Amino acid sequence: MLETLESLRLLADPATFAGNLLVYALVISVGTALGRLRVFGVSLGVTFILFAGLAAGHFGFTPNPVILGFLRDFGLMLFVFFIGLQVGPSFFSSFRAGGLQLNALCLFGIVLSVVVTIALWAAFAGRIPLAEMLGEHYGAVTNTPGLGAVQEALSVLGWTGADPAVAYACAYPLAVVGIIGTAVAVRWVWRIDPAEEDRRWEASESEQHAAPITFYVEASNGYLEDKPIKVIRQVIGRPFVISRRYNETEGLMSPGPNTRVKVGDVLRCVALEEHKEAVVAFFGKERTDVDLTSEHSPVHSSLILITEPSVNGLRIQDLHLSHYDGTNVTRIYRAGMELFPYQNLHLHLGDRLVVVGPERAVARLAGVLGNQEKKLDHPNVISVFVGIALGILTGSIPIVIPGIPAALKLGLAGGPLVVAILLGRFGPSLKLATYTTNSASLMLREIGISFFLASVGLAAGPGFVAAFTGGDGFLFMGLGLIVTLVPLWVVAAAARIGLRMNYHSIVGLLAGMTTNPPALAHAATLSEKNSAAVAYSTVYPLAMFLRILTGQIVLLLFWTAA
Template sequence: MEWLHTLFFGGGIAHAVLILALVITLGILLGKVRIGGISLGITWILFVGIAMSHFGMTIDGEVRQFVQEFGLILFVFSIGLQVGPGFFSSFKHGGLTLVGCATAIVLLGVAVTYVIHLATGTPIPTMVGILSGAVTNTPGLGAAQQAYADATGYNDPTIALGYAVAYPLGVVGIIFSMIFIRYALHVKFEKEDEGLAALSDEKKLAAKVSVEFTNAMLDGATVEHVRELINRQFVISRILHADGEITMPDADSTIRVGDRLWVISRAEDSEAIVAFLGHRVEMNDEAWGNNTPDSVLISRRILITKPSINGKKFSDLHLRTRYGITITRVNRAGVDLIPYQGLELQVGDRVMVVGTEKAVAKVADVLGNSLKKLKQPNLVTIFVGIALGVLLGSIPLMNVPQPVKLGLAGGPLIVAILIGRFGTHFHLVTYTTMSANLMLREIGIALFLAAVGIGAGDGFVDAIVGGGYRWIGYGVLITVVPLLVVGIVARLWLKMNYYTLMGLIAGSTTDPPALAYANATAGNDMPAVGYSTVYPVVMFLRVLTAQVFILFAL
């Protein structure tokens, strides 16, 4: 049975793969256990790795380091690719306030960490690990470890130990902060629902409205002339003439008083457009479709799947002039956008096309409309992005006193965000299915946590017994103080809706269990909207501040 003992406690590739597989499997199974409705989720992999390493089941240092860094790269790159399209838009439509509050939470957490360092003398590398655990931010842990290793040439195990000790109460502290603010400030869900109803229009970028044209000054004007006068983005999808005929207009179509128009516009512009054209009338989508004589016009959502269309503008395709169709909406990642000639299309977009059945079929051939093609992974984009991210992360930016680099966490994250947002300009297909992105991310974080746990297991118990139990208290302060201070300010002075505030709290700590609790409590998607608004910026700041904090101490 010597071979079995060697397989579990020896060395070699088989031993390393077996230990990693066991750690990840047991960690995932334990992550399904809930206590009081709360679970530590995938972070159990870290604790299982610590336990197995404590009992002698470790792996070779170089192998472990490779698995750890490559897992981190996969994790942060997949996150960046996912949030890239919404990274810059998160600053618009009121999101700047949310981003500002989230930034304040991040910086206040760093300040509390530094004060605890000054008061207790706990080394900064350890405190950065505690900070990452207190805000449940694994990429921050990876960034801190990478920055320390790059600057000193060796690893500090107390970074991972601090993370592991502070993490459990970090999850609890985040949810506790939501509950405390709710009861301390006497939040009533009925009033929050009223505020939510007033904000509901802001979440929808495209609105459909039926209008009776009564502006006699523009009787006989063309659609293009009316659009120039209003100077707002909108599309007239169909015209119901006085004789009952429904037509699909183009730029040269004329509008007569008494015509009814089906207008697609941004929600915030719809009232102004209606007031200019005439007055609103009640006609639902079925009425417009069912009144079409002989079903001449149909509407269909077409999926863009041809790589040759990626990055092209509507003006490049000339779909209206070639096929006589109208594009009324573009759906990207669940959000309806108003089409205009300069809008750049991406693989994965769904466009609403109105026209004859024959014309719509031709447009479908041009755009692709093949769901099967979207299931094929775009590995070139992923590995080109990883290569560029590693290159960017290795560039010395300054020397204070060690070279400051973005590292293997920051470099791929920034490149992935930029590719996700601007990749179409370089004909890179950035679309990945949600399941493929999630698989890549989960594999990466699982490998990273397993490697970190195995590396931190030696000395974990000794660290707790030797005073590491104090780190739990430090972590609670780092978790709760910034969230309560900023949360109360946002609620009392900024009058932030409580549902959005819960999303802000969960997003500023990048904590999925807290988001799950917020969604279940709210019963709507406002916490998820707040979470996704601040998540990209917070993820970037957590990685950046962790590295800067480490380098500041050296």
């Protein structure tokens, strides 16, 4: 066995680039394989790479420090940048309606976890340095990018003490168990029936449904006679689309903005639920006994994919649909969301448009929009590297705060994240094609986080075992569990008792607040609905953003006291 280890050590010579890459390849391969193993239905996933790296580092497989530092920083930057691109389109919209409530609870939980960490650090003043306490904090909240941001800030401040990754690794395993255990305990304490929670969630969703709906009206209001649809829309003052019009004289057609309505017309309308009553009242009455979408209808409906770069960033009104013989866009599907086609809504590459109109006109519009799925397989490399460059520059901007010994910087974790969120949301408006296929984005994120976790483990490996044999390893585990459980239970109690929140949404909130995929995977086993995933995705962008920044802020605020 010792001879085998010695042979591997010689092969993985840190003096050669190939030897360094061999170490990373072995660590990532072993860690990924072991991360798929389930214990009581729970797996650590990609995070097990950290522990494979700790083991390799303990046995002396330590890469060249320069290469290790490069791959650690590059991996972290790659991970957070593509996370930002993914959540960018929904980041700002997540603060509306129910999302505001979820994000407020998330903010409260994050602040509480920071307060608990500071209180514990003060209680053990003189024994645990602030740097290690923050490492323990990020292990307790299972947030690896936050640890990277703290490590970067420590290097700027000239820290030469213990690597905070050791404390992180000590706290992490119990944190995963604690988060999932809290989800189970909450269900038991409040005697919750998951099936009943599913029914409640479905009822709530139907009441607050924000996707466009379809309904029929009959024009019985005499004012409407011979009025163009665009005039009627201005008078009503509510956004809606008329996708089909029928009367006995002209038959069935797809109307345009200049089409004149006749009394007696039957119209198929698309609008948000909140505007339906006003639209029906103005036209005259609702019709529930008609269907203008028969199989032999001359009006054609098609789902068109935007793949033409020149369309990226255009607004619906810029398409000039009146030039396409009464063609109408009735819905837009983007990143799993169904949107109403407001005239000033900017189009993104990858959007899918539901288009209704004469078949030839719809085909012409499809040619303009692209509708060639293979085009999206080619990555927008320019936008990616422009975004990374801007992220690096943004992260290096010093933010001077009076009373703090060093300027605050977003760094390689915060800068690319902020820029990517902004590009994901506003890039198309600036004619930047930021679309990346889900598979490509996931691949790059996984490569990035794998390199980062392996680097952290390899660097902290020599000190990890020592932390348990003669250090504070068990203390870090205990303190980490406090940091994990206190915010989770306070937030869960506030959500369930104070706000009567759905159980599955609470579990998704707790998983998102700690940016913990294993907890979300556990939530998926409790329900066939996506209520937990909705809550998770709603709070995840804010949680990731704040987790990356709060550690640096705490470090700089209390650095002189440390």
